[in-house]
Amino acid sequence: MAPLPPRSGDAVFANIERVNAELFSLTYGAIVRQLLTDLEEVDEVNKQLDQMGYNIGVRLIDEFLAKSNVSRCADFKETADVIAKVGFKMFLGVTASVTNWDADGMSCSLILEDNPLVDFVELPDTCQGLYYCNILSGVVRGALEMVSMKTEVTWIRDMLHGDDAYELRVKLLKQVPEEYPYKDDD
Helix, strand or coil: CCCCCCCCHHHHHHHCCCCCHHHHHHHHHHHHHHHHHHHCCHHHHHHHHHHHHHHHHHHHHHHHHHHHCCCCCCCHHHHHHHHHHHHHHHHHCCCEEEECCCCCCCEEEEEECCCHHHCCCCCCHHHCCCCCCHHHHHHHHHHHHHCCEEEEEEEEECHHHCCCCEEEEEEEEEECCCCCCCCCCC
């Protein structure tokens, strides 16, 4: 049987089970609020959101690969494009644009014009250091690590802080060679 052709983000999004967007964003807001109450320090909340996202990304990549029919990407540029066009569409219902590549092709920006996590959100003055959507940086980092790419993912621009878009900077630190847990006996 021939392999299935890769599916676009729109095709996958149309066939995936969805949750009400308002319920999703309000639930996420409740999680962030509880973290702020429990941890008290904004920096600690940022770290916790990133770690939660990382744990989600580690597991989410399996569903992404199973449902999107995307084959192994040739390089980091193709990987970033798949994340922006298929991954974000599949799980958040939005697409991102990939821009601002550095000269060696090891770092780029994912720009989201729309972000369903921030519906109904206004940051109070006491939370100006909070990266409210830091869970997304963790998801991207965790998913990429599971496909052998060690990355650093940081927020550059955030509309909740008055910027004109949501911009994630993704930097490939190293391509990790695949390791197998055992050797075949010849």
